[in-house]
Amino acid sequence: MTQSENTPTALTEGDAVLRACVRRTLSIEADGLAALANSVDGPLGHAIEEATRLIETARGRVIVTGMGKSGHIGRKLAATLASTGTPALFLHAAEAGHGDLGMVTPDDVVLALSWSGETAELGDVVHYARRFAVPLLAMTSNAESTLGRAADVVLIMPRVEEACPNGLAPTTSTLIQLALGDALAVALLERRGFSASDFRVFHPGGKLGARLLKVADLMHQGEAMPLVRLGTQMAEALIEITGKRFGCCGVVDGDGRLVGIITDGDLRRHMGTDLLPRPVEDVMTASPFVVQPGELASAALGRMNRRPVPVTVLFAVVDGAPVGILHIHDILRAGVV
Known part of the structure; x- marks a missing residue:
């Protein structure tokens, strides 16, 4: 290796701007996670306790639903719940009113994700849950939104600054949705006493399954x-x-x-x-x-x-x-x- 290859290359102005942008994004999102953690000492903590009790006592599944970026987070949350001992599936909010509401039974619990709480496509799901007395959990930043007022339990996320400089692209908001979903799944996992052996039942393939073989x-x-x-x-x-x-x-x-x-x-x-x-x-x-x-x-x-x-x-x-x-x-x- 030559001396020039060992010598750090001086940052160009463009590189410096890029790194500053990355650090700013990570700092803003870290602040969002800190705000979420602090919220657990308030109403959010009580809501999580109520939500876990509802899910634990349900005879059916957790039906996770959402649209857009919240929908993507919801898909991941449903997968995490299912793999850690809480039966769950994702219901696409836009497809719900076209027959997919048939997935929901009175024994289930619906968990709807919407940062604003005013996602129009969630209307059919919310109406169905209220009509057939299906417990409805809301994950939103606005307790007084349409979704918040309709829900049995509202997991209120703190209002946070988006990392997007225009304040438009969901960034920090989706991160704390993801983190709150993980926290809920892990809380349920621990309350159920879900073990590594149980985990392997749902992960028989791939490296994870191999690591858990006895x-x-x-x-x-x-x-x-x-x-x-x-x-x-x-x-x-x-x-x-x-x-x-x-x-x-x-x-x-x-x-x-x-x-x-x-x-x-x-x-x-x-x-x-x-x-x-x-x-x-x-x-x-x-x-x-x-x-x-x-x-x-x-x-x-x-x-x-x-x-x-x-x-x-x-x-x-x-x-x-x-x-x-x-x-x-x-x-x-x-x-x-």
Whole structure:
């Protein structure tokens, strides 16, 4: 690399203006988030408590609706709720009056997003909710708006400065809608005691699903496990090792508890003309490294790699008895890294 490549390039006037614009935008939006956080100590906090109670006791789903940028935020909010244990779907406000109101049942809760509270397209949804006594939550900055007055609970967002220099493009306002929606979803998640295991049920695919896989999801069980009993001759143990293709063999006592393991390394250390007739307890490594079937596969992989001598295969045990065997290739094939 040349000296010129190591030397920072002087900012042009245009670059300096650009960076100032970015910093101003982030500063304005950060102020908006701070104002939202401070609002939780006032009426907004009480409204969130009421909203969570309504959603928790509902027998149906949360129907999130909105238009324009608020609609985009609503779509994301519905997806977040659904993935964290609160059944939800997004209802496009403009499509609602053309048949999509059929998605809404009396068991549901409607959550309508509108910064101004005067979004005309929400009229059909609001009228339907009032007509059929469907609980209506409003996320708006104007409690006295049409939407605010119609709602059972109003999540009042603070009036904030838009980052747009013209004060027109929804920027800070959509950010705090997004943040308030996330806060509501996380509050519901925690109140429901939603766990990582629950999360995996809704995220079985992709890297997230792989990270939440447990040893029990990947291990080989039953006859697939290479096992012999104490007292077995090494000749028979070698047949078990070869036939099961894990490169090892577990040794169990009379009660079925795992007391040792025979690996390729053990075989090399004891190689000799007297190997085949010897009992397995003469060759095995006692007290082998094991895991629990409920342990995350990613944690098991980390422990395998942190061993003084890294291992590539291990047994899963319950009360000392082997219930499965896991190879490092099983973990890597599942995408756990």
